[in-house]
Amino acid sequence: MPATSKILLAEVSIETTNKSLEVCVSGIWHIASKKPSWSQYSTSLKDIDLVFIKTSGLEAWDSSLLLFLIEIKTWCKIHKIACTTSALPTRMYDLLENLEGVYDSEIAKPRGENFLATVGIATQQAWFNLKGILGFIGEACLGLARLPSRLGKFRWRDWIHQMQACGVMSLPIVSLISFLVGLTLAYQAAVELRQFGADIFIADIVGLSVVREMGPMMAAIILAGRTGASFAATIGNMRANEEIDALEVLGISAIDFLVIPRLLALGLMMPLLTLYANCVGILGGMVVAGGILQIPPSAYWIETQSSIDLTDLGTGLLKATTFGLLIGLSGCMRGLQSERSAEGVGKATTSAVVTAILLIIIADSLFAILFHALGI
């Protein structure tokens, strides 16, 4: 290889005189290149009183050299050996002095806690969380109670916009999911019913399941993922951008301005979407019944009508309205509780969906117990 193209690497040479060790660094030290480690040299050293560090033929250096020098100084400190760096170039010497004890600094805010402290903090957070949820529900109820007295100031335009966003814009996905749910239910039922010659009851099974349970539930799950997450992300972003603070300073209640229009939009749209989901679900069942069991649509429709009454429809719609309010509350609450950062908004969005789905399942179970007790 010609001399002009010689690549200089980070190099270290050591020389021992009596009990003194001279360390000389040279070449090019670059953080992305291979660098020597002090442990390569230190293992063979014995009976040293003084380490003297100097440079010779040093072409270029960066943090990699500093790390190496700190490694030597730390080793000296551990082995109680004097270390002299005064022969280093001034800037390097100053930088090294400034970095003295950089690894010894105390952690300003301890992140790790012992088990008891972790449990304590988690319990405290759970308590604050519960208080937050109850406080928010209370404020939202007060906001709804205030509504009749401030109808003139109600954000009608926002309300309509929200209804469009969570209602009309959700129709395609609600159609697809509801149709497939009706279809799946009918398929499952068709296999069993055919064995008993009870083909026509497929309409009863699909109709009742969809109207009482699957319609409201599927519409709610879709809206929790779609609209609840959107509420949390929008409001969380507003919080991060100080827009919520601006509302507060101007004496405008964030509950009245942001939460109530969204709650009312979802509270109204959910039953309507559920009615629509019911129809599409029944249609899905009808397609399977016609295709597999050769039941004519008219017969299927008459059987469906005979099996479902207004009580069934009413229970489904009551659930739907409740689920809508729960989704709205979760989305808005998590948004308002969001931390003021991009990560905080992400967490709030995830939390809104999880909270909404959890509350929907709990509410559904309570409704099941209640309807059973009431005999409806």
Added chain:
Amino acid sequence: MPALPTENMNQAKAAAIQAKGLSCGYEGKLILSDINFSVRQGEAFFIIGGSGCGKSTLLRTLVGLNTPQEGSVDILGKPFSKADLPTRRAQLRNIGMLFQSSALWSSLTLRQNVALPLEEHTALTRREIDEISMLKLAQLGLKGYEDYYPAEISGGMKKRAGLARALALDPAIVFFDEPWAGLDPITSRKLNHQIKDIQQTFGTTLVIVSHELESIFELADRVIMLDKDAKGIIAEGNPHALLKSTTDNRVKDFLHRGSSNNHPV
């Protein structure tokens, strides 16, 4: 209506803001302790100090966004921080605030941003609200941008729109959180003139958090300087007088950096 012009102010009037034994911080961490000061009506009052000394925390506590850990804030002679929510909301009608990020509501146009406080707090007709909103925006040089959304305008215009919104209700006191942050020198100077105009025309009390020395020396009637280690006020007075008379090295060091920067002082 705003207060009278500055020259007509008299000492008998209640202080615009009175902070009494105020301690503030976050999550149990004390940032400022035992802060006492009062802001006279019509004056330009600056809260200055190095980064992290608690200027913005103090401002947020003054406007009610943070609850004080101890002490209280009175606004225009009436209790504010210790008042109940409806009373506080009513008092907020006397206050406007320009946030560091402008904090314009992104889903509303500039006109709607200015109109919202008017819709909430007045019984004006839609037409009157529209006229006032357009007037406020025009006052701050935003004529023709009324129907733009915040995302469609520059940072300097956002600041001016934020100021127009802060002035929508003709408040007696306007708070500013780092109003010059992120602005170029020409836009900063324009904003200075506009802030000065507002104070001189309407006698509005200005409370400004900043470390922009040029603006401090140009606009401030009085400053308080906060210090991170002292957790409190280390100097109070007119910035020009402080520059000459202070013996505190921290204050000297802070204010002299402005004068070494070709400042008239």
